[in-house]
Amino acid sequence: MDQEDGSSWYFSRSEIEENSPSLADGIDLKQENYLRKSYCTFLQDLGMRLKVPQVTIATAMIFCHRFYLRKSHANNDWRTIATVCMFLAAKVEETPRQLKDVILVSYQMINKKDPTAVQIIEQKEVYEQQKQLILLAQKLVLAILGSDLIVNHPYKPLDEAIKKFNVAQNALPVLARNFVNDGLQTSLCLQFKPHHIAAGAIFLASKFLRMELPSNGKKVWWQEFDVTPHQVEEVSNQMLELYEQN
The missing domain is CATH 1.10.472.10 (Cyclin-like)
Incomplete structure (x- = not known):
């Protein structure tokens, strides 16, 4: 899976829909499309808050799409995966952001209905727990994406x-x-x-x-x-x- 042009990631629409790992776990096409839009909307917002260029945001979205081509939504929370994909995309596109900043902003967005979210994530214990979650998820994302991290855009x-x-x-x-x-x-x-x-x-x-x-x-x-x-x-x-x- 190391083709330079990313050709190992291209499939027909019917292949993508019929072989979806999420579908195998009972998540139908309509729900999966909704989840796809959810993490893309989240990444657009996260990227803007982190002040990264649109290309970085687009790369993060594509990392997410590629991940869920191989892994199910049922047991991989999209908020965690999207946070990891943004951190990785920022590095790949040479617009790096500190892991701490990505975690803080992401956590506040995920818990936006909680006015105390800012204070909570700044507690050492909570932050460390979140950091371990993201680092663990990063290992999984990198294993799924392999060494194929260069993305070309339209x-x-x-x-x-x-x-x-x-x-x-x-x-x-x-x-x-x-x-x-x-x-x-x-x-x-x-x-x-x-x-x-x-x-x-x-x-x-x-x-x-x-x-x-x-x-x-x-x-x-x-x-x-x-x-x-x-x-x-x-x-x-x-x-x-x-x-x-x-």
Whole structure:
């Protein structure tokens, strides 16, 4: 599981859904999708509070998706796993945060209904207990992810295409990037390579804006991405599904 391009992590949607360890433990697809959104929302908030870049947040989300591809939600609390994934992603993306800071912020978020959470986690005994929990979970996450910690994202192919298409001045780049970010809440990153997701996001954004995408001479726009029309359609349909569920 050490392919540089992360190819060991790509599966068809039916493989992901039918072989889900959570499904085997009685957690149905609807519930698993809800849990997926839950840890992604949590990581977005945690990352913003820790002031890490969006790429770091996206890496943490992908670590989580990969973990639950192999492990069940039934006996691996997503709050603990997400906290570990943020700590690891911050290191991998060279935006490191102190373990203590990650634990403190995460604990306060998890216990946000308790006004005394800040004081509780600062008690030495409680903090040490939490720290041991996170370090133990980190061993498990690293064992599941293996040495495959380099993650590529759709942001780079998206930005490159937008430069080529010369549409940087309109709403398309912002909307396409939003679709990429929202798509992180789904299993798209386990099905499609980053440039496929970028193509789907651009296609969806152009549809929303009723924009004609430019063709470069003999090349149709999607050929810039080394992607098939079927892949573009599948990515954009799954992105749309997310909004329909909401």
